[in-house]
Amino acid sequence: MAFVGIAIGRGWRFASKTARALGRLPRFQSWISSKQSVIDSAEECLLTFHREAPRAFWASLALNFAVHALALLEVYIVLKFMGARVTLIAALALEGLTKLINLAGSLNPGNVGTYEGGNMLITKLFGITASSGLTLALCRRARAIFWAAIGAVCLMLMRRASQQNQTDLESNPNVQESREEAMNPEQQKHSQTVIILATCEQNATGFSSSLARVGTLPILLRAILTIHGTEADRIIVATGCGQAKLIRSALRQTGRLPDSIKFRELGQEMDLSSLIRHEGVTSESVTIISGDTIFKPQLLHSAIEWDGTGALALATDRELAGIYVLPQLLALDVFGKCKLPHQVLANVHSCVQSRGFAVIKGVPADMWHKVAVPEDLPEAERKLDTWLLKPTDGLFARNNRRVSIPISRQLIKLPLTPNMVTMLVLGVSFTSGVFFARGGYWSTLLGAFLSVAASVLDGCDGEVARLKLQSTRLGCWLETVCDYLYYLFVFGGLALGLTRSSGSKTYLAWGALLCFGAVMSFLVVSFTRAPLFPRTSRKIPRGMAEES
Template sequence: MSRINPQQEHIQQSVILTRGLSQRAPSGAPLLCVATMPVVLRSLLTAKRAGATKFLVVLDADTGADVRRALERSGRLPAGVEWLALPDGQGSLTAALGEIAERADDQFLLLPGEATFHASLLSQINSPDGDSAMALMVSERPTGIYRFSRFAARAVASQAPPLQSVEELNAWLNQVNLVKHKAVDEAYWQPIAQAADLPTAERKLDRWLYKETDGIWARLNRHISIPISRVLVRLRMTPNMVTLFTLLVSFVSGTFFAFGGYVNAVIGALLSHWASVLDGSDGEVARLTFQESDFGCWLETMCDSLYYVFVLGGMVMGLYRTSGGLIYLVAGGLLAFGSLMSIITTAYQRRRVAPQQPEKYLAKWGKQMDTHPENLFLRF
């Protein structure tokens, strides 16, 4: 029987099967690329995004060497990756789970290396809960995403016939009453059995780039920013590069506003909107390539604030140069003070509300405000 540590809030280990999602998946499926990244590497980094700190990659005798070589050459493997090479002739899931049971923690997540899936799916099963397995299902079809226990893995290895796919694994676990099921939305999971599945996976990945906190204008901008982000990913641009380029566009926009005159104002407005569109691309590139970081979040916050300084400051200077009215300088001073207060307040709130996940500050802040008894907006 497995023992659950009451101090362990989340399962720390993820086991990635490089083959086994479906009987129809060819040997090269894990190395097919979605947004320039091999599918199996996406599984690894999605597990890391969901909080995993230990990873066990299961390699079969036929394709294991190629998969490991490709992953190591990517330079993107997270720390804590271990390898489990199955002996020749032991490529079944039954044999694999027997080997996994000897290397895995008491509780672990079993993940497919032949599918893309949203990290939010893992949050639904990443808490330890007894000896039985938990399978995520889409329309009664197993996704290949399981919460597994060492006890269940040993039971499969010692009692089950040779199982060749997760469909067979799920059927056997059902038969012996060793699995629970949880239905999930197909929009957050896409199996990759062949190249023909890639366009669907790409479209779903685009939809995952939208954020809960997006307003109507942000959603409209994403129709433009997401295709741009796709190009930037292919060009190997990092999120911080995109952020700094957006800052440059903001500065040029403010400069045109500061020149004054109708034509310069129109050019400044177009550049300002362009900067607004690009403002979504740095985060999209980060999410597409799993390059989110605390520094990147801080840099984006600072550059967002400087956008308003440049654009509003340029508008004030342009209006003053055009009309000579001192009222615009007074307004500019007030705007500068407000921008400074906004920067200080945002930095303080981000550290207080989401110190470990600064990129989720707005979502967490919004949820707190919705339930706060002193929120005046709830009284209307």
């Protein structure tokens, strides 16, 4: 721990460098390369936190140690009250082994059963009875449920106060007058404009990179839909080959092209530099994106949120990634003097770099992929699959993705929305609960099979939403509700089935306790997410858009 503290204090990038060193080993190369961006991002956030707020960083670290110390004291006191002979050293060992049980229990929902059984085994290793270990586990679970309930009540009170403040603010006449002024078209300005450079069809092969489909959607449309859900106020598709109408017609045939998208034909009357300068008059920043490249959505989001003083160029090993951000002053000054007869992003970079205003930021190669020829499409599809994984996915979720992603790939070929997939999975969950409730060996076995199937298919709705770029607030809310209905169906079905098979009503009490825990977890999650129909914003927060 002392070494970690010194490394953080001096800003050493120990984790990322160690990961890169391990990545050179053939055995770990593929696995480390898939995790490298997550490791780099986590380490950067940690070092930035320490650099910008050192007191808060060390205070949070001290609180973290205090929490573990209190957990150790909890184990010691509970066992002492039960008359067990235990020392602080033994309590420390028990708490440490409990962490391993929690890790192993991440494979099943809520760590139900694994936590209790693990505590019984651990306490027996120290000469304490299994009943004492079970009692310790139940006491700690009751404590967790109690504080979860307290947290849910606090969240409800805070949400109610926030809604009341919002209502008072909207009823303020000064606020209403400001909104009416903001709606005046003559005074309206676009704070952020995005220009997407569409490529022309190659006459020799008839292949158009911008209209090539990745994940059933044209590459150009993927960029449009991703940007449309960000803070960008204006999106322009620019092409210089006289095919603006053809490209717009092709995108409209998908039924997904937003009406607010503008198309511009570049030529002698208006070249790319003139368009940049024209949009810079009413925009705080102008972002230029290659229309023949697929991007991980987080990469586009971070670029559009850029607020630096210089131009931002994203690159991998000095190869431009296809995203360029220009602040207003540069858009007006530099491109008032620099002419761009061709719509090539490299020309934009050369023009800005010649005046020393470019900030080049390195990005991992697995966050974008340029499609120049048809042979580039398979690699683009592979990278798109890797973007379906989430950093929060545990071991169990990642194993499920191996099955759910191929299924989602087939589902996107059908006229199904993510919400339809969610309801389909809910039907499988309900059927599983019905078979569990019937009791008996074969019914329970079939219920277990359907339960595993529902767990695997649970990721399909979010994967379809990300593949087809159809994430919505309603879908996020519906997916959350159906997730917890799955627990209610399974827990309730198991309790009824075991009661019918054994004749003991004890299982009903256990089932009621598990269902109560699922309901409380749902309340906590639902109140921490954004409201379903917000009053002030049409955008979808990126955290909500990441369905499971």
